[in-house]
Amino acid sequence: MKIIKPDIAFINEINRDTGFSLKSCMQCGTCSVVCDLSPKNKPFPRKEMFWASWGLKEKLMGDPDIWLCHQCGDCTTYCPRGVKPGDVLSSIRKICYYHYAKPKFLGTILKKPAYLPFVFAVPVLFLLLVLFFAGTYIIPEGDINYSTFLPHKYLNTSFSVLLLFVLWGVILSVRSFWNALDKHSSGIDKKSNLFKISISVIKEILIHENFKKCTTQKFRYPAHFLIFWGFMLLILTTILAIVNVLFFEYPFSIWHPFKVLGNIAGIMFLAGCCLVIFQRITNRKNNSIYTYTDWMFLISILIISISGFLTEFARLGNWRLAYHIYFFHLIFTWILIIYLPYTKFSHIIYRTLATIHARYTGR
Numbered sequence: 366m367k368i369i370k371p372d373i374a375f376i377n378e379i380n381r382d383t384g385f386s387l388k389s390c391m392q393c394g395t396c397s398v399v400c401d402l403s404p405k406n407k408p409f410p411r412k413e414m415f416w417a418s419w420g421l422k423e424k425l426m427g428d429p430d431i432w433l434c435h436q437c438g439d440c441t442t443y444c445p446r447g448v449k450p451g452d453v454l455s456s457i458r459k460i461c462y463y464h465y466a467k468p469k470f471l472g473t474i475l476k477k478p479a480y481l482p483f484v485f486a487v488p489v490l491f492l493l494l495v496l497f498f499a500g501t502y503i504i505p506e507g508d509i510n511y512s513t514f515l516p517h518k519y520l521n522t523s524f525s526v527l528l529l530f531v532l533w534g535v536i537l538s539v540r541s542f543w544n545a546l547d548k549h550s551s552g553i554d555k556k557s558n559l560f561k562i563s564i565s566v567i568k569e570i571l572i573h574e575n576f577k578k579c580t581t582q583k584f585r586y587p588a589h590f591l592i593f594w595g596f597m598l599l600i601l602t603t604i605l606a607i608v609n610v611l612f613f614e615y616p617f618s619i620w621h622p623f624k625v626l627g628n629i630a631g632i633m634f635l636a637g638c639c640l641v642i643f644q645r646i647t648n649r650k651n652n653s654i655y656t657y658t659d660w661m662f663l664i665s666i667l668i669i670s671i672s673g674f675l676t677e678f679a680r681l682g683n684w685r686l687a688y689h690i691y692f693f694h695l696i697f698t699w700i701l702i703i704y705l706p707y708t709k710f711s712h713i714i715y716r717t718l719a720t721i722h723a724r725y726t727g728r
């Protein structure tokens with residue numbers, strides 16, 4: 366006999382996030398039928414609704430199917446009980462970030478609005494420390510040159526240290542996640558080739574194949590595509606710029622290839638954010654509820670893209686407030702990096718791994 370121990374806090378958190386009681390689900394299976402991404406064998410999200418209402422947190426933390434969902438909202442639109450299965454899966458994914466992410470204390474302060482000042486305090490203190498070591502905590506006189514305020518040697522070193530710290534956390538989280546997937550799978554399909562599967566999954570993710578199947582939220586595909594590629598190109602530009610300043614003079618001209626690439630990426634990123642916000646405000650069809658962390662993440666990336674452009678304009682126009690804008694931009698950029706394992710951004714990693722694992726095990 367198997368004794369089931371429901372995790373009541375888990376059930377309550379999902380109910381809070383979705384604004385509905387999981388108990389309202391009558392297990393009709395409509396959600397699984399309308400979902401274009403759900404496979405024929407053991408389809409989702411009906412079974413996840415059942416597990417969630419029983420509080421089976423551990424089982425869901427190792428379930429690859431919650432990551433195969435792309436939150437298109439089609440199931441939520443058709444659910445006869447208004448239980449919002451798409452939002453339930455989104456809430457479970459959010460719980461998953463906190464479940465696996467390390468160190469835990471950063472996740473705790475991010476989760477509650479009351480701790481918002483601490484969320485800002487971490488990057489602000491870190492930046493002040495860098496300025497203190499660089500000895501440049503006074504606003505420089507003369508033409509605007511950000512490297513006189515925060516020398517690149519210090520900026521790049523602190524950025525790399527921060528990135529390594531986050532990467533270390535991500536590696537630990539991903540290892541636990543992969544083990545959980547293993548534990549809940551029925552074993553490896555002997556005929557499958559991990560390398561080939563990984564390549565095909567990555568290709569699928571890069572071209573956003575599955576987002577094209579969303580029918581309720583038409584903007585979801587272009588919005589996600591723009592944010593994804595805007596972010597990737599911004600990362601690439603940052604790496605190129607870091608390497609470049611080791612050898613060449615800073616600041617770059619506006620027509621420097623890295624600047625042009627960075628600006629194109631910034632426009633894509635900003636356009637994607639605006640599309641998501643527009644869709645959230647105007648799409649009342651499936652009546653989705655977005656949580657505090659959902660909004661916080663979206664607003665942060667919107668602020669990063671706007672302040673990024675303002676930083677550039679301020680330098681070109683020699684604005685008096687240029688260094689303040691630059692500092693503000695750095696705070697939000699570092700918030701994004703420091704809290705990456707706890708936010709929606711980490712779904713890039715989890716979804717990729719879960720999809721690879723699902724195919725590798727013959728899901």
Ligand code: SF4
Nearest residue numbers: 390391393394396444
């Ligand atoms: S979530 Fe809605 S559509 Fe899905 S099984 Fe429950 S009641 Fe049916």
Ligand code: SF4
Nearest residue numbers: 400434437438440451
């Ligand atoms: S939100 Fe979309 S992808 Fe996710 S389970 Fe529902 S229908 Fe499927």
